[in-house]
Amino acid sequence: MATQLKEVDVVVVGLGWTGGILSKELAEAGLKVVALERGAMRSTASDYSVPGVRDELRYVHRHDLMQNTARDTLTIRNKPSQEALPMRQLGSFLPGEVVGGSGVHWSGHTWRWSDNEFKIRTLYEERYGKDYIPADMTIQDWGITYAELEPYYDKFEYTAAVSGKAGNLRGKVVAGGNPFEAPRNREYPLPALTPILANVMFAEAAQKFGYHPFPRPSANASRAYTNPDGSKFGACQYCGFCQRFGCEANAKGSAHITVIPIAMKNPNFELRTHSWVTKVIKDPAAKRVTGVAYTNVLTGEEFVQPAGMVLLTAYAINNVHLMLLSGIGQPYDPAAQTGVVGKNYCYQTGGGANLFFEGRNFNPFMSAGGSSSTCDDFNQNWAFDRGKHGYVGGFTIASGFNTALPIGYRPVPGGTPPWGKAWKAATAKWYQTAMNIGQSGSVMANRYNCYDLDPTYKNAFGQPLMRMTFDYTENELKMGRVAADLINQVAKSMNPTRMNAASVRQSWSVVPYQSTHNTGGTIMGTSPGNSVVNKYLQSWDAHNLFTVGANVFPHNASYNPTGPVGALAYWTADAIKKRYIKNPGMLV
Amino acid sequence: MTQDKFDRRAFLKSAVAGTAVAATTTALPQVAEAQQTAPAASQTAAYSFLNLEEQAFIEAVVDHMIPADELTPKGTDIGLNIFIDRALASGWGKGDRLYMQGPWKTGTPNQGYQLPLTPAQLYRAGIPAANAHCVKTYGKPFDKITEAQREEFLLAWRGGKVTFEGGPPARTFFNMLYQNVMQGMFSDPIYGGNRDKAGWNLIGFPGVIAVHYQNVEKFRDKAYVVKPVSISDMS
Numbered sequence: 001m002a003t004q005l006k007e008v009d010v011v012v013v014g015l016g017w018t019g020g021i022l023s024k025e026l027a028e029a030g031l032k033v034v035a036l037e038r039g040a041m042r043s044t045a046s047d048y049s050v051p052g053v054r055d056e057l058r059y060v061h062r063h064d065l066m067q068n069t070a071r072d073t074l075t076i077r078n079k080p081s082q083e084a085l086p087m088r089q090l091g092s093f094l095p096g097e098v099v100g101g102s103g104v105h106w107s108g109h110t111w112r113w114s115d116n117e118f119k120i121r122t123l124y125e126e127r128y129g130k131d132y133i134p135a136d137m138t139i140q141d142w143g144i145t146y147a148e149l150e151p152y153y154d155k156f157e158y159t160a161a162v163s164g165k166a167g168n169l170r171g172k173v174v175a176g177g178n179p180f181e182a183p184r185n186r187e188y189p190l191p192a193l194t195p196i197l198a199n200v201m202f203a204e205a206a207q208k209f210g211y212h213p214f215p216r217p218s219a220n221a222s223r224a225y226t227n228p229d230g231s232k233f234g235a236c237q238y239c240g241f242c243q244r245f246g247c248e249a250n251a252k253g254s255a256h257i258t259v260i261p262i263a264m265k266n267p268n269f270e271l272r273t274h275s276w277v278t279k280v281i282k283d284p285a286a287k288r289v290t291g292v293a294y295t296n297v298l299t300g301e302e303f304v305q306p307a308g309m310v311l312l313t314a315y316a317i318n319n320v321h322l323m324l325l326s327g328i329g330q331p332y333d334p335a336a337q338t339g340v341v342g343k344n345y346c347y348q349t350g351g352g353a354n355l356f357f358e359g360r361n362f363n364p365f366m367s368a369g370g371s372s373s374t375c376d377d378f379n380q381n382w383a384f385d386r387g388k389h390g391y392v393g394g395f396t397i398a399s400g401f402n403t404a405l406p407i408g409y410r411p412v413p414g415g416t417p418p419w420g421k422a423w424k425a426a427t428a429k430w431y432q433t434a435m436n437i438g439q440s441g442s443v444m445a446n447r448y449n450c451y452d453l454d455p456t457y458k459n460a461f462g463q464p465l466m467r468m469t470f471d472y473t474e475n476e477l478k479m480g481r482v483a484a485d486l487i488n489q490v491a492k493s494m495n496p497t498r499m500n501a502a503s504v505r506q507s508w509s510v511v512p513y514q515s516t517h518n519t520g521g522t523i524m525g526t527s528p529g530n531s532v533v534n535k536y537l538q539s540w541d542a543h544n545l546f547t548v549g550a551n552v553f554p555h556n557a558s559y560n561p562t563g564p565v566g567a568l569a570y571w572t573a574d575a576i577k578k579r580y581i582k583n584p585g586m587l588v
Numbered sequence: 589m590t591q592d593k594f595d596r597r598a599f600l601k602s603a604v605a606g607t608a609v610a611a612t613t614t615a616l617p618q619v620a621e622a623q624q625t626a627p628a629a630s631q632t633a634a635y636s637f638l639n640l641e642e643q644a645f646i647e648a649v650v651d652h653m654i655p656a657d658e659l660t661p662k663g664t665d666i667g668l669n670i671f672i673d674r675a676l677a678s679g680w681g682k683g684d685r686l687y688m689q690g691p692w693k694t695g696t697p698n699q700g701y702q703l704p705l706t707p708a709q710l711y712r713a714g715i716p717a718a719n720a721h722c723v724k725t726y727g728k729p730f731d732k733i734t735e736a737q738r739e740e741f742l743l744a745w746r747g748g749k750v751t752f753e754g755g756p757p758a759r760t761f762f763n764m765l766y767q768n769v770m771q772g773m774f775s776d777p778i779y780g781g782n783r784d785k786a787g788w789n790l791i792g793f794p795g796v797i798a799v800h801y802q803n804v805e806k807f808r809d810k811a812y813v814v815k816p817v818s819i820s821d822m823s
Contacts, residue, residue: 051822054796057775062680069687078698085695085702088687197809239798361809365793366800406774406793418746418766419653420739424790428659431791432811457689509698 002293002302008032008270011292011307013277013322014314016101017562018548018569020255020263021159022311024229025573027268029581034305035263036275036294038314039098044257048104048246056405060244065105067095067315072459074317076510078471080334080448086457086465092509093516094244095315099273100256102315102516103562107243107369107402108219108252110162110566111559112153114182116382116394118142120555128387136447137392137475138344139555143526143535146182149567152574156566157188157217160253161225161233163370164188164217178214180380190222193236197362198435199373202399205494211375216398218370219253219562231258242369243403252369274298278461280310280326280545289328289542295461308584309576312547313569317451319551320521321466324453329522329532329541334448334469340532342452344445344520345468346556349395349476351505352438353487354411355496362435364404372400378486379442379558391478393442394558397487399435406431413498430498437491439483439502440515445555446473451521471508480504517561519553534588536575537568543586548572633670637677637708641729645715646672648731652738653769660786663769671772671781672711672765681708703756710761717755718745777818788816796822 009031012019019035027033042048042065058064067073067090075084096102116123119141124133133139156162166187167177176192192215195203203213220242221233234249242252250257263269279293281304291306312319323329323341330339378384379394386392403409411434416426443449454467472480484502491499525531528540537552539545548569550561575587635643650663650672660666675681683706695702703710719729722741726733730741744750746766750758772781774788776796782788788795795816803812 051796051817051819054798055776055778055819057771057779061771061775063685068685070683070685073687076699078696082696083693085693085699086687086689087699088701089685091700194804196804200808235801237798238800238804240800241798361807361811363807363812365798366804366807366812406787406791407771410770410774410791419742419769421655421657421659424654424657424659428790428792431793456691507698510700511698 002304005303005305007291007306007308008034009307010034010309010311011036011305012311012313013292014038014101014312014318015099015255015260015271016096016313016315017103017255017566019101019311019313020259021566021569022313022548022573023269024259024263024266025570026576027263027266029577031268031581033263033269034307035269035271036277036292036305037099037271037273038276038297039096039273041273042098042100042104042246042256044246044248044250048248050248053245053248054239054241056241056407059105060403060405060408063090063094065096065098065244065246066090067097070460072465074466074468075454075457076468076470078469078507080469084454084467084469087510091511092514093518094513095317095516099260099271100254103253103255104246105244106252106516106562108160108162109370109372109560109562110157110160110217110219110253111563112146112182112184113557113559113564114146114380116380117555117557118144118146120392123382124392132387133392134475136473138445138447139392140525140530142524142554143531144524149564149571150185152567152570153563154185155570156563159227159229159231159258160219160566161190161221161227161251162188162217162219162253163190163193163222165192165215167214176214178374178376178380179212180376182380188217189227190225193218193220193222193368193370194238195373196367196371196400197360198399198401199371201435201494202437202490203373205490206373206375206397208493209490211377213373213375216370216372216374216400218368218372220368220370221251221253227258229258229262231262233257236368238366238368238371240365240367240401240405241403245403276461277322278325278463280312280322280328282326282328282542287542288544309544309546312545313549316518316521316549316551317466319547319549320451323522323532323547324451324466325463328539328545331452332450334450337447340523340530342450342521344523344554345449345451345470346443346445346519346553347470347508348443348515348517348556348558349441349472349480349505350439350514351480351484351502352436353491353502354413354434354436354500355491355494356411356413356430356434356498358433358497360433362401362432364401364409364432364434367401367404369402371402372398374398378483389478389482391475391482392444393475393479395439395441395479395483396558397437397439397483397490399437411436411500414500437487437502439487440558440560441476441479441483442555442557443472444475445520472505477504477506517550517556519550519556519561521551522547523554524552525554534586536587537572538587544584546572546576633667635670635673637681638673641719642711642715643669644731645719645729648738649742649765650769650772652735652742654773660790665783666773666786667777667781667783668769668772671775671779672768674780675768675771676708676711682706683708701760703760705756707764710756710764713756714752714761714765717752717758718761720755721750721752778820785816785818
């Protein structure tokens with residue numbers, strides 16, 4: 001029998017960036033907040049310090065900071081006609097499972113998604129006509145605007161120590177930044193990172209084509225920094241151990257060094273680690289929820305935590321899973337095209353070329369998470385005509401290094417033997433003399449790409465696993481061909497000694513790592529018919545339930561998702577503080 | 589193992605074969621003597637998981653894939669066999685993060701690993717199957733065939749042209765084995781491989797000291813040559 005606990009004002013499920021922001025903000029507003037986190041407490045001082053943190057095998061290949069699939073995973077398939085099977089080990093994406101969440105092990109790339117995304121259906125229909133968007137492409141406007149989010153992007157960038165160069169200040173294009181970015185009110189809090197050789201060489205080549213390379217904005221502090229909350233950052237050391245590691249220098253924008261410790265000092269806040277939420281409890285008599293059920297995974301004890309508000313702020317996939325397990329909202333059915341919970345799961349595309357230059361020294365181990373020179377000419381640049389290629393979406397092309405450690409990163413020209421003396425000689429020759437040009441591409445929502453509960457497989461709590469059905473569609477393949485061609489043109493213009501050309505990612509496989517940018521499932525929108533949450537990320541089915549994460553994105557863009565995820569957390573916190581607390585009910 | 593060192597496996601084989609109690613007792617002083625004179629590296633090179641057949645197989649694989657030349661010593665001399673043994677004995681080898689609930693289906697390649705086996709179990713089933721294939725094809729297990737035959741077999745195995753009758757999927761086992769060899773070559777030496785940082789020296793990876801705030805500009809397009817530092821060097 002579960003132990004009934006005393007009611008609190010707010011229960012936060014999952015303590016990463018979004019849970020941390022909301023916990024801090026709502027505790028400061030005087031609410032009693034309890035955060036329930038599956039994972040353990042970890043700190044820079046005891047867990048992410050040198051030399052122990054500099055262990056590629058442990059953190060990259062054995063997933064020390066990540067979700068343990070022995071306990072909970074997903075089943076996966078490419079299309080509805082297949083039988084979904086469990087993702088028995090991590091590969092394609094890596095959700096975090098510690099206090100701080102995936103914000104501990106991310107690289108820091110922080111973008112401002114704009115009205116190009118938020119008004120996507122309107123923009124394409126206006127420019128190319130209603131028939132341009134394929135019938136099974138279930139994209140929709142988000143119901144929010146860039147202008148509404150701008151102050152919250154700003155707040156997140158200043159909290160997370162984003163280094164970058166503005167390209168558009170209040171409507172004026174500024175040299176050195178991204179000329180295609182949406183207008184920002186002020187500069188980044190920190191100057192851009194120091195470019196590495198791959199950045200410089202790519203930028204020179206891209207400029208010759210008339211493209212507009214700029215330093216990628218990233219939450220890697222380019223110098224020591226104190227954020228507006230007083231959280232202190234060290235300067236990034238370009239250590240090369242960024243993605244999948246905690247930052248030893250406290251230079252990476254992470255919740256465990258910013259909002260979470262501030263919340264923890266607040267007597268209104270309580271953190272319970274090793275607390276696995278199994279269900280959000282609905283009030284059968286009203287359009288609200290009453291709290292959550294959870295299990296202490298150290299003891300097996302079960303608890304019910306009543307709460308005035310429930311905030312789902314776990315990893316995007318797990319937020320959707322909890323909604324489905326709790327029976328909140330109507331599950332999406334791709335055959336009948338009814339329901340919304342589980343709809344519009346999206347991912348990203350990628351790929352690139354390796355370029356080998358005899359005699360150069362790229363020093364791939366000397367890089368920040370955000371050491372990237374990026375071109376936005378085919379993404380945020382709306383003047384770029386997608387119509388002649390017949391696709392919807394965008395891609396960035398970029399060059400740099402991020403965590404190019406030797407178990408995982410040893411580029412050799414195609415045709416090199418896989419072992420033996422010749423392999424050794426090639427590995428030795430090219431490790432330091434190779435660079436790459438890569439792309440990151442959007443994935444548009446498709447009727448058949450979705451989540452639901454698996455009919456067969458269960459997690460450690462006896463609950464159905466989440467089932468993910470996903471594959472790339474012709475839209476992504478068309479765009480991928482354009483991206484690969486562009487990359488190969490730029491690469492060839494640089495006259496590398498050898499080159500492995502870029503190609504198109506054909507079908508989604510769970511095996512190799514691609515990106516931890518899983519979006520959708522509980523999408524935001526303008527009505528209960530087209531979305532699970534409104535523009536304040538409030539459930540249409542229960543006014544005291546909010547979910548904050550990339551699970552609310554109606555489609556996925558080329559850009560990394562953490563910028564809007566962080567901005568939306570502040571946006572939602574504001575709506576709760578300024579409006580919901582005074583007058584609990586639907587905000588729309 | 590080189591001939592001038594104590595041949596541990598030959599000794600153990602004679603001991604476990606139970607040829608004669610006398611044989612083992614007469615061998616014992618040699619063990620003690622050999623251990624005293626062996627270099628320090630072999631003191632740590634004891635196996636904790638692999639059995640004799642598995643040891644012979646893995647040693648032959650790592651020495652074939654990483655042969656000695658002017659760039660590095662051979663695989664067993666940089667501990668790749670020991671890395672694999674320890675990996676299989678560790679939580680990873682026991683599948684501590686593997687979802688191990690059935691039902692079990694083959695699935696598509698895109699659905700990834702679907703075997704009802706932990707890595708340790710896959711090695712235990714896979715090595716005899718690989719050896720059986722070599723016996724059938726070449727008349728001898730992998731560690732006894734020629735260099736050319738080893739190359740031919742490994743390339744065919746990697747290329748998906750080998751199947752194990754009644755054994756686990758050959759390609760799945762190969763991919764894990766190859767990945768583990770590379771992990772042993774390039775992971776921190778605390779895991780038993782990359783002895784004397786041979787893998788890091790090969791490519792010029794500097795290891796765990798990485799304070800490059802100024803170096804990033806100073807060494808742009810310049811060789812950064814340092815003696816690599818490992819976790820235990822700093823502990």
